[in-house]
Amino acid sequence: MISLLTPRHWKDYELIDCGDFEKLERFGNITLIRPEPQAVWAKQLPESEWQKLHDIRFKGRSATSGEWIKKNARTPDRWHITYKNDDISIKLRLALTSFKHVGVFPEQAVNWDYISETIGQFKTEQPRILNLFAYTGGASLAAKAAGADTTHVDSIKQVVTWANENQEISGLKDIRWVVEDALKFVKREIKRGKKYNGIILDPPAYGHGPNGEKWKLEDHILEMMQDVAGLLDEEEHFLILNTYSLGFSSVIVENLLRGPLSDPQNLETGELYLQATAGSKLPLGVFGKVRKIG
Known part of the structure; x- marks a missing residue:
């Protein structure tokens, strides 16, 4: 049997949007923007919404490495x-x-x-x-x-x-x-x-x-x-x-x-x-x- 499965009751995680090779995710009370090579389609939400919602954004030097940019320096690393x-x-x-x-x-x-x-x-x-x-x-x-x-x-x-x-x-x-x-x-x-x-x-x-x-x-x-x-x-x-x-x-x-x-x-x-x-x-x-x- 072939199935499509996704988590359904995880209150501490939310994929808010994805597209244009990125994803906007909430882990607990911290929201991240990370690269996502599978997201080849367009984002559903406007870029202004992404900018408003995220706390930290990953800026890549390559496909797999880079640095995290925080909107607020007090946002924790862990x-x-x-x-x-x-x-x-x-x-x-x-x-x-x-x-x-x-x-x-x-x-x-x-x-x-x-x-x-x-x-x-x-x-x-x-x-x-x-x-x-x-x-x-x-x-x-x-x-x-x-x-x-x-x-x-x-x-x-x-x-x-x-x-x-x-x-x-x-x-x-x-x-x-x-x-x-x-x-x-x-x-x-x-x-x-x-x-x-x-x-x-x-x-x-x-x-x-x-x-x-x-x-x-x-x-x-x-x-x-x-x-x-x-x-x-x-x-x-x-x-x-x-x-x-x-x-x-x-x-x-x-x-x-x-x-x-x-x-x-x-x-x-x-x-x-x-x-x-x-x-x-x-x-x-x-x-x-x-x-x-x-």
């Missing part, structure tokens, strides 16, 4: 937001980075709902969850808050430290933090005979491991999916794959899930997007997921 659904409540520390990111990908809240809902349905008393390419840990927090034994893997030490801060301000503890190349970690877990009830993959198009390992989505995703399939608990599991590469479609993701899994149940693929208050839909990658409830 602040917290909260995410809640019917099952969990987590907090995230946001910050202005030189790469236009702030520490969260809001469209992923759809997957946090799926994770917490599925863990709540499992018969396994404490499901084991593995989050790969885990960034600042939104999915890890969602799994832990839902009661799972959670392992968080990312190759960048600084973002794992950031994720640990998010755990602390969320009032959680005992997430297992691993700074390692995701593919190497998965292969070692297979050798150890480990099994997981849930695996989340959010791989970048390009990346590097802590020891210079190179990751390119098209070159490595098949090997990764074949290995990950061997880590899934046969009786009860879920698997989520997100991709942001512009060359990947939901059909490609479906094939990547069907190939290694002999009997994928409740298979769903589609596109994640953010619904702007002004009317436009901003596409932000494709997903595929399967789950089996024991």
Whole structure:
């Protein structure tokens, strides 16, 4: 089944408008203007409204780096937001980075709902969850808050430290933090005979491991999916794959899930997007997921 999914009940986040290669977003009480290469259409709101509403604007020196320009010097560089659904409540520390990111990908809240809902349905008393390419840990927090034994893997030490801060301000503890190349970690877990009830993959198009390992989505995703399939608990599991590469479609993701899994149940693929208050839909990658409830 192909779906279009967007977060629907996040009070601390709002995509106000997008277009002309930019997006206007509210995170808590701070509103940002950031570059958005997917927003090839025209803005719905006039530029004067964008200028009035925003607190900080990202000015890029290149497609990925630049500096933040504040309208008011007292606007903080760091602040917290909260995410809640019917099952969990987590907090995230946001910050202005030189790469236009702030520490969260809001469209992923759809997957946090799926994770917490599925863990709540499992018969396994404490499901084991593995989050790969885990960034600042939104999915890890969602799994832990839902009661799972959670392992968080990312190759960048600084973002794992950031994720640990998010755990602390969320009032959680005992997430297992691993700074390692995701593919190497998965292969070692297979050798150890480990099994997981849930695996989340959010791989970048390009990346590097802590020891210079190179990751390119098209070159490595098949090997990764074949290995990950061997880590899934046969009786009860879920698997989520997100991709942001512009060359990947939901059909490609479906094939990547069907190939290694002999009997994928409740298979769903589609596109994640953010619904702007002004009317436009901003596409932000494709997903595929399967789950089996024991």
